[in-house]
Amino acid sequence: MVPAKTKARNLVRPKDDELLSAYSDFLDRLPLVPLVRLHRYHGAKRLLKSLKGLALDDPAVAEFLHEADTKASCFIPFLLLHGHLRPGYPYLFSRKLATLVRESALSPLADDVAAVRTTAVQLGFGKRHIESFLPLVVLRIMVQTGKWLRDLTVGDLEEFRAAAADWGLETGRKTRHWTISLHAVQNVLYHMGVLDQPATNRLTRTRTWAQRLADVPQPEMRASMLRYVELMAANRRPQTVTGYCVSFVTFTRSLAEHAPQVSQVSDLRRQEHIEPWLTWNAMRRRLFADGTSRPISLDHRKNSVLDVKTFLDTINEWGWAEAPPQRLLFNSDLPKLDQPLPRYIPHDQEVRLMAAIRELPDPFQRYPLEILRATGMRIGELSNLELNCVHDIPGKGAWLKVPIGKLHTERMVPISPETVVLFDTVVGLRGSVRPLPHPDTGRLADFLFVHRGRRVSRDHIRSGLSQAVRAAGLVDDRGIPLPINPHRLRHTFATSLVNGGISVQVLMHLLGHVTVEMSLRYGRLFDATVRQQYEDALSRVRQQYAPAMLTVKTPREGALPDDHWLEAHKRKTRLAHGYCQMDLSQQACSQANICERCPAFTPLPEAGQSIRRQLDDLALLVRDAEARGWAEEVKRHRDITQRLQEILGEMPAAPSARKRLSRG
Numbered sequence: 073m074v075p076a077k078t079k080a081r082n083l084v085r086p087k088d089d090e091l092l093s094a095y096s097d098f099l100d101r102l103p104l105v106p107l108v109r110l111h112r113y114h115g116a117k118r119l120l121k122s123l124k125g126l127a128l129d130d131p132a133v134a135e136f137l138h139e140a141d142t143k144a145s146c147f148i149p150f151l152l153l154h155g156h157l158r159p160g161y162p163y164l165f166s167r168k169l170a171t172l173v174r175e176s177a178l179s180p181l182a183d184d185v186a187a188v189r190t191t192a193v194q195l196g197f198g199k200r201h202i203e204s205f206l207p208l209v210v211l212r213i214m215v216q217t218g219k220w221l222r223d224l225t226v227g228d229l230e231e232f233r234a235a236a237a238d239w240g241l242e243t244g245r246k247t248r249h250w251t252i253s254l255h256a257v258q259n260v261l262y263h264m265g266v267l268d269q270p271a272t273n274r275l276t277r278t279r280t281w282a283q284r285l286a287d288v289p290q291p292e293m294r295a296s297m298l299r300y301v302e303l304m305a306a307n308r309r310p311q312t313v314t315g316y317c318v319s320f321v322t323f324t325r326s327l328a329e330h331a332p333q334v335s336q337v338s339d340l341r342r343q344e345h346i347e348p349w350l351t352w353n354a355m356r357r358r359l360f361a362d363g364t365s366r367p368i369s370l371d372h373r374k375n376s377v378l379d380v381k382t383f384l385d386t387i388n389e390w391g392w393a394e395a396p397p398q399r400l401l402f403n404s405d406l407p408k409l410d411q412p413l414p415r416y417i418p419h420d421q422e423v424r425l426m427a428a429i430r431e432l433p434d435p436f437q438r439y440p441l442e443i444l445r446a447t448g449m450r451i452g453e454l455s456n457l458e459l460n461c462v463h464d465i466p467g468k469g470a471w472l473k474v475p476i477g478k479l480h481t482e483r484m485v486p487i488s489p490e491t492v493v494l495f496d497t498v499v500g501l502r503g504s505v506r507p508l509p510h511p512d513t514g515r516l517a518d519f520l521f522v523h524r525g526r527r528v529s530r531d532h533i534r535s536g537l538s539q540a541v542r543a544a545g546l547v548d549d550r551g552i553p554l555p556i557n558p559h560r561l562r563h564t565f566a567t568s569l570v571n572g573g574i575s576v577q578v579l580m581h582l583l584g585h586v587t588v589e590m591s592l593r594y595g596r597l598f599d600a601t602v603r604q605q606y607e608d609a610l611s612r613v614r615q616q617y618a619p620a621m622l623t624v625k626t627p628r629e630g631a632l633p634d635d636h637w638l639e640a641h642k643r644k645t646r647l648a649h650g651y652c653q654m655d656l657s658q659q660a661c662s663q664a665n666i667c668e669r670c671p672a673f674t675p676l677p678e679a680g681q682s683i684r685r686q687l688d689d690l691a692l693l694v695r696d697a698e699a700r701g702w703a704e705e706v707k708r709h710r711d712i713t714q715r716l717q718e719i720l721g722e723m724p725a726a727p728s729a730r731k732r733l734s735r736g
Contacts, residue, residue, distance in 0.1 A: 086156070088120045095150055101178050115143030116150075134163035146171070152215045153179035161235035162242075164212045165250075173207045181214060184221035191264050194503055195525040197256070205253035213257075226267055229258055259525030263506045270508055270526060281305065284317040289328040292336040296394050297324075300383055309512070319379035326352055337387070337394045346400045353377065354407070374407045381405070414593055415560055416567035421546055425556070428544040429537070436523045437536025439498050444533075444558055446491040448565035448583055451530050451558040453477040456510075457520040462487070462495050474584060483584050495520075534558060566591075668715055675719060683720050687713060 086094075095116050099109045122136045137148060137159055149171045151157035176185045188210055192202045209232065214221065217228050233254055240247035258271035281301045288294035297320045305313045327334055330352070331345050340346065353376055357365040381401035388395040417425060426445065432438040440454055456475040463471045463484070470492045476482045498520060507516035508527060521528040537558060546554045562583070569579055580591040667673050675683065690713045697705035 088124075091120065091151075091156065092116060094154070095147065098150055098178060102175075111143045112146045115141065115145075116147035119144040119147050131160060133157065134159045137163060138166075149175050150179075153181055153211075155180070155215075155218055158216055158218065161212070161216060161232065162239050164216060165236065165239045165245075166243075169207065172211055173203070176211060181211065181221075184214065185211070187221065187264065188260060191260050192256075195260065195263060195505065196501075196503070196523050197260075201256065201524075204249075205256050208250065208253040209257045221261075221264075222266055224261065224266055226258070226269065229254055256524065263525050265506070281313070281317065284314065285320060287321045288324045290324055290335050292394075293324060293334075296337050296387070296392070297383070300387060315375060316379050316383070319376045320383070322353075322376060323349065323380050337384070338396055340384075340396050340400055342398075342400045346405075350377065350405055370407055370409055374409060377401065377406055411593075414563040414566065416563040417556060417560055421544075421554075422564060424544040425540055425546060428540040431543065432536050432540060434532075434536060435497075435501055436521060436528045437533055437539075439494050439501075440521060440528065440533045441537055441540070441558070441561070443491065443494050443498075445561045445565060446494070447472060447474075447485065447487060448562045449474055450477055450562060450584075451533060453584075454533075455519075455521060455527065455530055459499065459518040459520055461520060462492060464492075477584065481584055481586065483581060485582050530558075668712055668719070673719070675723060677723065680720060680723055683716055683723075687716055687720075690716070 092113070096113060099112060102109075104112070119136075119140050122140070123133065126133050126136070137145075140148070148157070149169060152159075152169075152172065153176055173185070176182060185206065188206060189202055192206075210221075213219075213224065213228055213232050216232075217224070219228070233251060236247045236250040236254075239245070255271045258267060261267045262270040282298055285294055285298050285301065288297060301313055301316055301320075304316065326349055327345060330348055334340060334345060353373055356368050356373070358368050359365045384396060384400055388399070426442075429438060429441045429445075432441075443449070444451065444454055453474050456477070458475070461473045461475070463473060465471055470487050470489070471484045472487045472491075474483050474485060502520065502522050505522050505525060507518050508522065509515070510517045519527050534557065537556065538553065541553045541556050546556065548554060566579060566583055569582070576591050579585075583591060585591045690709050694706055694709045694713070697709060
């Protein structure tokens with residue numbers, strides 16, 4: 073907590089003698105040699121003389137401070153820290169004031185600075201961040217406002233933000249580091265109990281619906297759309313209503329370009345306005361900052377048409393006076409979406425990817441990605457997990473409570489002991505922080521993934537996955553990283569379960585699907601029934617094909633090679649224990665007769681008959697190859713013939729043959 077103060081900051085400039093006496097005592101506490109101490113003291117006298125008669129917050133003070141010499145400038149941090157000077161934010165922004173933090177330990181602000189440091193360390197900020205945002209923001213705000221830390225408000229921080237923006241416009245200097253540091257400071261002060269609300273994420277939707285529809289060119293049409301949007305926002309999620317606004321702005325801008333005479337919804341006509349827009353929407357392209365463009369996705373096209381169609385149909389059902397006199401859009405106008413299979417990560421790529429994920433240096437990227445793969449959650453569900461999400465049920469193992477997400481449902485799913493360890497590790501890294509407002513309901517919640525006083529963003533997790541993809545070397549033929557996003561970890565999780573034989577009903581529960589059709593997509597990916605029937609059919613084909621190869625016609629004397637090419641192929645593919653199914657159109661097999669050529673090959677005693685039959689085949693193949701002019705084939709067949717003859721000569725006689733010889 074913030075240390076309590078017993079008195080207010082000094083807001084009145086003391087007499088010069090009193091200031092010099094206090095500064096002399098302050099110098100005594102600094103590790104300075106006497107000569108340096110003396111120079112600083114005289115520099116303070118010169119500065120006070122130049123400031124004679126000026127008020128503490130007089131804008132003219134900054135001019136004198138800029139002109140102060142080096143020794144006199146050493147007096148400025150003392151005046152700032154002890155509440156004797158308020159030169160304004162422009163001066164504070166223009167000076168680094170490196171000694172401000174160092175000397176704050178000997179000032180009335182020492183306890184406040186120490187409290188901020190302690191909280192920042194507990195929240196996970198590193199030394200570089202602490203040394204950066206403390207001098208950049210906290211001390212400057214306290215100096216300029218003349219307040220203790222416990223008295224600061226969000227308004228003081230917003231005043232700092234506005235002053236930084238104005239100073240950047242005036243000087244042309246970059247101010248992004250000020251806003252980044254201010255964001256961190258607000259989170260630290262929130263967890264200290266100083267402020268009532270944390271910093272708002274830059275991606276949080278803060279614009280009103282009227283501001284989002286301000287780009288609709290037609291005022292009357294804008295009023296109708298705003299009325300509709302505000303009604304829909306009462307029972308729709310903000311991101312859904314935001315999509316409506318985007319579609320409406322796109323539709324009305326196109327309308328203003330092609331039909332500027334249309335001013336209100338009731339003026340719309342199917343043939344004159346809607347059909348040209350449908351054609352334009354189908355050809356629309358998305359422009360990028362680098363000047364390139366590409367067609368918008370089919371999903372985006374469909375959403376645009378569906379949002380406008382729903383708007384027109386709904387206001388007609390509601391009986392609005394501005395509703396069109398007839399129906400303008402139909403289901404047949406909606407683009408037909410493709411039905412792709414879930415895009416899982418192949419096993420070899422997944423092994424490399426998960427190894428790279430485990431090497432990520434940021435634990436708040438590494439552990440969320442591992443948990444996504446282990447549970448199959450959506451990334452939105454992961455970010456909303458709370459501290460009490462893991463439940464250990466005696467005799468039934470550990471279960472994860474997945475919060476309400478995309479489909480407005482929550483569920484309990486079993487997790488492995490290894491996954492429980494991941495959750496325990498995250499809890500230890502997270503530490504104890506103040507609850508944060510839930511983005512959907514506004515209630516305070518102890519979110520699991522909190523780092524540096526704020527929730528771990530989805531973009532931060534996606535960034536970690538992109539790093540892992542590059543580190544794993546998962547690139548296409550052009551060297552571009554493969555498009556692997558967190559949702560593909562969910563597809564991979566489901567695919568692995570389907571391969572393991574899980575039922576559709578259980579998979580549906582684990583993934584949080586509300587319809588069987590959603591889970592059946594994974595069943596179509598690797599359907600065990602399809603595989604089994606394929607194997608059965610292939611086996612029957614083999615059985616039909618093999619007997620035909622048992623009878624190979626012997627070519628007549630003088631026959632041309634092409635007359636018996638199929639028989640020659642059958643002889644090439646017939647093996648001692650079966651047949652090769654290599655396609656006839658393929659080239660000669662480099663592995664042909666590889667066993668017979670191997671020095672380690674030892675035939676069974678009863679294999680003599682098979683070897684003799686193979687020698688007969690080879691004799692015909694030599695004749696066939698000679699007729700075709702295939703010298704290499706002739707040489708190979710003759711080499712194999714010689715080798716088989718050697719093997720046959722080394723083979724002992726079969727038992728039945730020995731008995732016949734003994735009887736003879």
